[in-house]
Amino acid sequence: MNPEHAPLVQMKKIAKHFGSVIALAGVSLEVFPGECHCLLGDNGAGKSTFIKTMSGVHKPTKGEILFEGKPMNFERPRDAIDAGIATVYQDLAMIPLMSISRNFFMGNEPTRKVGPFKFFDHEYANQVTMEEMNKMGISLRGPDQAVGTLSGGERQTVAIARAVHFGAKLLILDEPTSALGVRQTANVLATIDKVRKQGIAVVFITHNVRHALAVGDRFTVLNRGKTLGTAQRGQITPDELQDLMAGGQELVALEGSLGGTV
Structure with a gap:
């Protein structure tokens, strides 16, 4: 992350309601070019809904999305792709044969x-x-x-390389290491590092603190549709980050050191 650069994407107080269910309750996030911003949270924290809002799958109920400083109102995922936002989901959307x-x-x-x-x-x-x-x-x-003969990590790399080749400015990775072994995970994390060094912004969604700390520049934690805090690399320990994800007893003390919500 280069503080001299303006944010590539700004998500401002994003709320998403599905009927009476509040999936997101005013989440804010900034991502800079060349930054790997890790979005952490347990199952049900709102990570998937948030990235689907960022990538044009869902329209926010409230809030504003700015991309390269301009307001965006994505009607469909293709609009986000055309703008330069590429998402690699867990299922990868590939044909094995x-x-x-x-x-x-x-x-x-x-x-x-x-x-x-x-x-x-x-x-x-x-x-x-x-x-x-x-x-x-x-x-x-x-x-x-055949793609089906590749390892899980290699398939992730194919999907990432494809997105980069076709002009992604922001790459959203949805739990890319969740089902991988140690060596495959290391390969995917190395790929994320290569992409970041090309100046491409990366949003890395994960619930694995170790994987996030391996490549992340900043870390934002979601819990029940709300932002609990954002920390830069070096400002937070693995144990503190794990406690923050769990909403444990350390949460109140951490919020002070992290500056509260984003």
Whole structure:
């Protein structure tokens, strides 16, 4: 995070109601270019609703979204994608039996013309896929390898590399390490670090404090649809962050040191 830069995205007092259920009760968040901002909270804290509001899936009941300083009123996820907000969900939206290059370019297929006909440009897709995966530190056997043969961490990297290649300015990662082993988790965290160093903003949603502290620049904790506090790297210990997530006895003391809510 470079304090000289203006925030890339600002979520101001975002509320989201589903009938009588209050999923978010005035949550605020800022994310800067080149920053990994970790959004933590237990199940039911409101993390998923918040990122779906940020990515255009849900319209906020109240509140304002600013992207690059301009008010945004996303009607659908495509609007957020066009603005430069890419979300990688846990299910990854990939087809296991299709090749890596086909999955990489799904929805953005490059074509070449042969006479009056257009065909998928395999050569270009294969070349770009290999280059982008190499940038992320993943060596593939070949671009025609089926996605289903990759490890969970490698599939996450394919999805992240795809988002970066197609111009993401803000990358939202929804629990990318939740179902991974130690080595695969380390690979995904290394990928997040590479993306951040390219100047891309990252919102890393997790309930794992160790994973957050490994790559995070700032940490915001949600609990029951409210922000409990935000801390910068070095301002909070793993135990304090865990207590904050749990809403434990340390919460009151921590709020003073963190400056309260965002």
